Amino acid sequence: MSALTVTVVTLTFTQCTRSGHHTTVTPQSISSRVAATPAGLTLDGHPWWPTGFNAYQLASNHALNPGCGATNDPEAYFASLPPHSLTRFNAFAALAVNVDTGRADFRAIDDVFAAAKRHDQFVVPVLAAGDGACEGDHFKDRDWFASGWHSTPASLHQTFSQWVATAVTRWRNEPTLAGWTLVGEPEPLICTSFDCGESARRCPDDATAVLRRFVDTAGDELRRLDSQHPIWGGQTGGGQCGTAGDEYTTIAASPDMDVLEYHDYGADGVPLPGDRYNGLARRIQQAKEVAKPLVVAEIGENAGSCRSLQTRADNVRTKIIGQRQAGTDGALLWAWVPDPRPQDCTFDIGLGDPLYSVVADLAEP
Template identity: 50%
Template sequence: MKSPQIVALLVLALTLSCAAPPDSRSQEPVSRATVAAGELQLDGQPWWPTGLNAYQLATDWGVNAGCGAMVDLDSYFGSLPDGAVTRFNAFQQLAVNKFSGQLDFAPIDAVFAAAERHDQVVIPVLVGQDGACEDERYKDREWYLRGWEEPTAMPLSYRDWVTTAVERWSGSPAVAAWEPIGEPETAVCGTDDCHWQFRTCPADSAEVLREWTDEVGQLIRQRDPGRLITAGLLGGPQCGLVGDGYKLIADSPYVDVLQYHDYDDAGFLPLRLAQTDKPLVVTELGIAAGSCLPLEERATRIGDRIEAYRAMGAAGAMLWAFVPDPRPYECTYDIGPEDPVREIPQLARE
């Protein structure tokens, strides 16, 4: 015969076992990067991010077809100052095993793991407009209308890659923002290689890009509701951005952070800043150096340009591009591990 104390314990255990499970949302990671009153914050503090594009990070020659040279991930992330941000290619091709043709997430998993070890944040770019490091095919108007949902030579359609990637890495505190595509344009190709001189831009190109932005943004937000989404816009007179096109994309409820890419004199930046109240980060600042400009002079120019962005009202700046194997005797955008630009105050470790 059981004692009253044992009976009471059994009743308590049964009650606890039948209780409703805890709300799984309480276990979701808190997004480190947020927007408050139109300003970027990191861990709840004002944030004016600087950092590097390091598109090659997920290259692993033992697994995937790669995109550039392999990078020592711990060395790279360990070299960054606190509060930096890195933008890298998280393309489906980099999650495909080149021997089996099947999905193999290990190379991209390794990037997120290294970023987490070093308390860093990243912007994963889920595909590129020009097809580089994937099928090398430019994404035309038809891709934005229908092609992004259709089967490809890779295991997944783009739509399925977005859902798979976001679901897989939504639990990582390293994700600062998701970028659905880098430098989108909705042009009609006039030649097989879609050379820019033969492209045309229908009058509704901005509307096509906005509809696509909303649909893909909704896919991402449903799977990672607390995370920022950034529109990877080049920011010039590209198809879909002309006139008020940039503003139309900026107004999407699925765009939290805008982009601008600067390889000349930031001529369109004041206009783009005026077209949105959302944070706008210059995510690609490229100045060629090496045989055409001393690296030290480039560092000085970049420091000055970053300060000009601040004065104009931009929300951050990132350089194009880190590579582990720079070519100092050629004229390139390469930024190697020892490049003097990494010592300027805006990018240096304290």
């Protein structure tokens, strides 16, 4: 990915993507301060090993949209961060719907970008969730990844393909943008229930092929609108349907995926969790094989009633140091919330949590 400013088109025109969906492209001058290279991420042309938080609720404002969790104050959030932190947040189509009128209303997501810009922070918007959270809870199954993403209208009466075009066109020139995630934790399962619970799912034989076609085609549509910002993979990385074992390499090799992911839960204080087929050590090796950076984009450990915040911070510090030594390219913690529940055992991270020191101490530069 280049960090140079380029002119994408000179005239307004309509393009036909691989899927057959027509997208109107308008003249824009797009640049990216963040690039993905075989040696890792860069910021303004310099090596960057980012740390930060998943603040998935950040665009929730119940005065404007249905929300995804509690109402947030993006200004206060970004003001609290160490310099040049990285934040993943939900930028779903459902969060661009006005709660009163049902019409398009981008203000809550706009506010996230504006606050990040004022504080020179960086964000990766996630454009949809694989499990359907905050989007009607309808699990995105095999059929969705095969065709539904560009044929089935959802929020704003848009298909997902149309939402990608809407979102990318609106925010592609934001100086805080560190890339895009199409779908968080995609799994092309066959489901026998709406929410695809554990007992109602089956992994089809063609899961990897279906997911690769989606990554290639949806990524191509995004790339035609924004050729400069990295596309993040969103993978859980622990052996899920379509990305188990060597299948992870098949997906990671897509030319329309620039940053690979691993999501780390349930191995508190252990730098390299998992087995030799689906563990983090194997994913690091696979990332090197395809010459792409790998970020541990979710690290979650419970605290509150079950262990102290400081103990969690110590465990996470140990984990991130070991992961970086093993070859990862960044670490993001799950999950920052405006209303942490210290009386419960949760992943909640609030203002003043000792994890702030971990984020500040381990970031580079």
